[in-house]
Amino acid sequence: MSNRSPAELKCRPAIVVSGEFPHNSSIKKATTIRKRQPARMQSASIPSKGTPASHAQVTDVRLGRIVRLLMEHATVVASGTKIAQEISSNRSEVWRLIQQLRGLGVDVAGHPATGYRLRSVPDLLLPDILGPLLRGTIFNAQLHHFYKIGSTNTAAMEAAAEGAPEGSVFLAEEQTAGRGRGAHSWLSARSTGIYCSVVLRPALPPSEVLVLALAAGLAVRAAIEQVDSRVSPDLRWPNDVLSGCKKVCGILTEMNAEATRVRYIVVGIGINVNQPTFPKELEAEATSLRIATGSEWSRVELTAALLKSLDREYRLLIEQPDARQSILRRFAEQSTWVRGKQVRVEENGSRVEGTTEGLDQRGFLQVRTAQGLKTVLSGTVREK
Helix, strand or coil, X not given: CCCCCCCCCEEECCCCCCCEXXXXXXXCCCCCCCCCCXXXXXXXXXXXXXXXXXXXXXXXXXXXXXXXXXXXXXXXXXXXXXXXXXXXXXXXXXXXXXHHHHHCCCXXXXXXXCEEEECCCCCCCXXXXXXXXXXXXXXXXXXXXXXXXXXXXXXXXXXXXCCCCCCCEEEECCECCCECCCCCEXXXXXXXXXXXXXXXXXXXXXXXXXXXXXXXXXHHHHHHHHXXXXXXXXXXXXXXXXXXXXXXXXXXXXXXXXXXXXXXXXXXXXXXXXXXXCCHHHCCCECCHHHHHCCCCCHHHHHHHHHXXXXXXXXXXXXXXXXXXXXXXXXXXXXXXXXXXXXXXEECCEEEEEEEEEECCCCCEEEEECCEEEEECCCEEEEC
């Protein structure tokens, strides 16, 4: 992540052309979430050929089953035979998979002769661990996990183009080509952050996608506060969540749309959770929840809280007629950047300075400059 990244609104209209999408004030609200066929949680993924996502190290679903079995029998030793029966394999394959888990940082005690047990619960975002925590949300049935991937957003966009259902979730322990806003990258060290992308198919016009990005910021903020109320994150329009004055999360929103309707949206969320330090070039602008609080966080707990919170915000947006006004009001209330902040805005090589004066009805930032009131459609907003 160059932690200067996230929420970009890209449109790929009927011919799938990328670019900033013009927004307008037209609003359509759907009354229900699209129905989808129940699907099994997955660890392997569906990436297409010839892209960074295609070279991902997909998770062997048996690893999650072994972890779940060992968690369910935490007080006893599970024999290799029992584990082999559970995963429909043999003891030598169980040994190989146990070694793979250890290589991924899972603390498993024992060996083939005596059996195995977990010394501690692993903080891995495996479908078998997360799935039960997400019951009742649209995100519980299609969980795709990678130990290493180019970009979860790239994988999710590819999968969505091929028909992945609404609520599909792509999670990675590590990204090698994590993407942020514009040409920025997103630093994604192994198993220290949350690197998550979800597929949504709302019956909304493209003009509402900015509001969805703001709702995602509200969901991140609520999830962090739910896990640890000592942290009160700030929201920087349009796509950053801050702890103090440093970025702790970025949101990258991409869509495929026609002129009047969205085909699908991918919301990518990167949260710095347990990073102990950052490279010198990022120290001034990036932080993690661990640095902010002085203690380790459970990524599993935070991811579950995040997806539950995002589910609530999404349902509100597509089901409630006044949802857009509610989202804009709450974003303004929970952000110190929306009103009265001295800022400079950098956009397409130009630079504007002024004082923020709230959001317009579409969700765009208003900045009072020496030349008058300017509506910021995109760009990087920094404190002056």
